[in-house]
Amino acid sequence: MHSLVLVGAIGAALSLSACGSSDSGGNSASGGGSSSSSKAGKIGVILPDTKSSVRWETADRPALEAAFKAAGVSYDIQNAEGDADKMTQIADSMMTSGVTVLAIVNLDSDSGAAIEQKAKSQGVKTIDYDRLTLGGSADYYVSFDNTKVGELQGQGLATCLGSKPANIIYLNGSPTDNNATLFAAGAHSVLDKMSNYKVVGEQAVPDWDNDKAVTIFEQLYTAAGGKVDGVLAANDGLGGSAISILEKNHVAGKVPVTGQDATVEGLQNILAGTQCMTVYKSAKEEAGALADAAIALSKGEKAQTTGTTKDSTGNRDVPSILLTPKAITKANVNDVIADGGQTKADVCAGKYAQMCTAAGIS
Ligand code: BGC
Secondary structure, eight states, X not given: OOHHHXXXXXXXXXXXXXXXXXXXXXXXXXXHHHTSOGGGOOEEEEEOOSSSXXXXXXXXXXXXXHHHHHHTOOEEXXXXXXXXXXXXXXXXXXXXXXXXXEEEOOSSHHHHHHHHHHHHHTTOEEEEESSOOTTOOOSEEEEXXXXXXXXXXXXXXXXXXXXXXXXXXXXXXXXXXXXXXXXXXXXXXXXXXXXXXXXXXEEEXXXXXXXXXXXXXXXXXXXXXXXXXXEEESSHXXXXXXXXXXXXXXXXXXXXXXXXXOOHHHHXXXXXXXXXXXXXXXXXXXXXXHHHHHHHHHTTOOOOOSEEEEETTTTEEEEEEEEOOEEEOGGGHHHHHHTTSSOHHHHTOTTHHHXXXXXXXX
């Protein structure tokens, strides 16, 4: 909050209207940003897509905008729409337009590492937002404790299943997403210890694609002869895919399903009883941590970290800011609303109004 803020505030004011009007991927924000002083240290953020989770556009973008606006810095947030080449092009154009700090949610480690390498060669600092880029060169990694996310999912499923014997299917996230590896490892570390549970199917879903997940889950379900008692789904979208097949087989609500992101759909499924839990990761916290780290970098200062994360591909310890995820069941859906993660109007719309009342969401 020093003189930089003043300069940044002017830059931000100039670029805000442009940022506001460019929804997913417009370049308009760069125009406003370039008229601000380069000392303002414009911050670029590239989100991965709009389909692997609704979180990126509905939670992260507004939280990032709010964090950058509050700090009075100039920014440009764009979305690569699931296309690694597009992410590379956006990164190039952001660097041309003068960003001094670039944060990416990589679509795969190789393309992410190439972007970071190029940035480094141009003196642009980089941050891995949410997903660690293996073999990358990011100055910081801002995320949640992703192994813990998987552990919460495993514990949540175990609580819903109880101590009787149970057959479990794992629907994991994208094989190119290091987080997906950590989620699955965390869940296995909890559930594999429980001798009453048996894994009867497990598959990773390319690009977290919800449509592919429907097909994959149906195949796994059929291969297991329909003898499936629980589903470890890595996020709410994949959970929804599994629930659609459970519905088709008239067992939705009888077979607990996990999730992640506390999306409106996930929370509604929890209220309806077709999903057993989700994991809430506050976008406000994560975006705030990113803004703090980015602003520190743009001033040539060090950000406050919580520790380091091992990148085994690059064989380095990446300075990290890792936040704490929270398990959500029907009993505490209200926590997400109280924290501003979703609005009551969205979650309790239409037929969910009664379920909200029953769950004590007033
Ligand atoms: C994120 C999850 C998200 C998933 C799909 C992961 O890297 O941590 O929150 O659901 O990607 O976008």
